[in-house]
Amino acid sequence: MYRRVIRPLLYRLGKGDAEVAHEQTLHGLRRLSRVPGAVSALSRSYGSLPAGLARTVFGVRFPSPVGLAAGMDKNGIALPAWRALGFGFVEVGTVTAHPQPGNPKPRLFRLVESEAVINRMGFNNLGSEALAQRLAGYGDLGYPLGISIGKSKVTPLEDAVEDYVTSLQRLYRYGDYFAVNVSSPNTPGLRSLQDAGHLRELLTALHHEAAALSTDPGARRTEAGTGAASGAGDPKPILVKIAPDLTEQAIDELLGVCTEVGVAGIIATNTTIGRTGLAPADEPLATEAGGLSGQPLTEISAKTVAHIYAETGGALPIIGVGGILDPNDASRLFDAGASLVQLYTGLIYRGPGLVRRTNRHLARQL
Numbered sequence: 159m160y161r162r163v164i165r166p167l168l169y170r171l172g173k174g175d176a177e178v179a180h181e182q183t184l185h186g187l188r189r190l191s192r193v194p195g196a197v198s199a200l201s202r203s204y205g206s207l208p209a210g211l212a213r214t215v216f217g218v219r220f221p222s223p224v225g226l227a228a229g230m231d232k233n234g235i236a237l238p239a240w241r242a243l244g245f246g247f248v249e250v251g252t253v254t255a256h257p258q259p260g261n262p263k264p265r266l267f268r269l270v271e272s273e274a275v276i277n278r279m280g281f282n283n284l285g286s287e288a289l290a291q292r293l294a295g296y297g298d299l300g301y302p303l304g305i306s307i308g309k310s311k312v313t314p315l316e317d318a319v320e321d322y323v324t325s326l327q328r329l330y331r332y333g334d335y336f337a338v339n340v341s342s343p344n345t346p347g348l349r350s351l352q353d354a355g356h357l358r359e360l361l362t363a364l365h366h367e368a369a370a371l372s373t374d375p376g377a378r379r380t381e382a383g384t385g386a387a388s389g390a391g392d393p394k395p396i397l398v399k400i401a402p403d404l405t406e407q408a409i410d411e412l413l414g415v416c417t418e419v420g421v422a423g424i425i426a427t428n429t430t431i432g433r434t435g436l437a438p439a440d441e442p443l444a445t446e447a448g449g450l451s452g453q454p455l456t457e458i459s460a461k462t463v464a465h466i467y468a469e470t471g472g473a474l475p476i477i478g479v480g481g482i483l484d485p486n487d488a489s490r491l492f493d494a495g496a497s498l499v500q501l502y503t504g505l506i507y508r509g510p511g512l513v514r515r516t517n518r519h520l521a522r523q524l
């Protein structure tokens with residue numbers, strides 16, 4: 159039904175402009191979130207979770223280990239709808255300290271034959287202050303909320319730490335965990351923050367800030383999400399999201415820093431700047447600048463998760479993301495060592511049924 163009827167209609171929105179289809183879908187979900195009864199009707203079709211899926215990871219209770227990846231609902235406008243579609247958690251953002259328009263359009267491309275997407279959105283978002291205000295308006299969402307923070311384009315790299323810390327301060331009370339995005343290919347210089355020296359400085363500052371905020375009762379209380387974070391007084395979990403394009407040596411160095419500073423986990427992976435695994439029909443679009451997601455990432459993300467798991471002896475929880483187009487792709491990430499998974503591009507190509515099928519598949523396996 160999704161592939162034969164709904165997807166072709168969505169693709170025609172905005173005369174085939176992928177970003178228009180994305181915006182209209184998101185705003186449709188937002189409107190639906192406000193209609194009494196609509197969320198529960200949707201939830202009856204997609205949102206009921208089979209028994210046995212819930213799990214606690216880095217001190218947070220997840221009703222299902224299948225989450226919505228960062229970038230889909232950057233400004234958190236449709237949060238009640240995601241749980242109704244079967245997601246067990248949502249990562250909003252990436253947001254930056256300063257609101258910013260992102261890169262010039264077009265900046266989102268569908269590579270249909272490859273079930274892939276290239277994006278160079280460039281962190282278009284309303285800013286962390288606006289996100290804090292929006293999150294203040296939600297009650298208990300019934301699932302944990304992750305908040306992804308990144309660097310504003312106007313902020314020079316040498317001031318990046320302050321930019322991230324500002325967003326953490328504004329958003330601390332609303333998140334169940336925080337994702338430090340140092341891996342988007344679309345903000346110049348951002349990925350150099352994955353280097354050991356830069357990363358140590360950034361993570362140490364964020365950890366100090368989280369520790370300080372956790373002793374402030376007003377700032378600590380989780381007001382969106384489920385409030386399910388670890389014990390009172392513990393700083394909330396901070397995770398690092400990495401690129402799939404790092405060498406194994408660079409990953410190992412990064413993991414050394416993460417262990418030393420005490421991050422709660424790794425999110426692997428962001429989009430790739432590589433262009434392997436594309437169908438011949440999509441080759442013309444391969445020259446578009448930006449990060450590639452979807453099917454061509456399936457192998458790469460599983461390999462990266464397996465490497466992180468082996469290198470850390472399973473001590474650091476991993477959120478596996480990249481190329482889940484089918485429930486078996488999610489299983490592969492769990493087999494490689496992930497504790498949770500996320501998806502985005504699979505939702506574009508396979509629709510919300512993918513989330514329901516993945517939940518059922520995982521429940522059967524467990």
Ligand SMILES: Cc1cc2nc3c(=O)[nH]c(=O)nc-3n(C[C@H](O)[C@H](O)[C@H](O)COP(=O)(O)O)c2cc1C
Nearest residue numbers: 227228229252277427428451452480481501502503
């Ligand atoms: C249009 C688009 C925008 C994205 N924006 C972000 C973002 O703001 N922050 C982030 O950490 N990841 C972002 N991502 C990356 C996804 O969160 C995910 O890591 C990646 O797409 C791989 O998963 P997938 O193959 O299931 O899409 C974006 C992906 C897409 C397709």
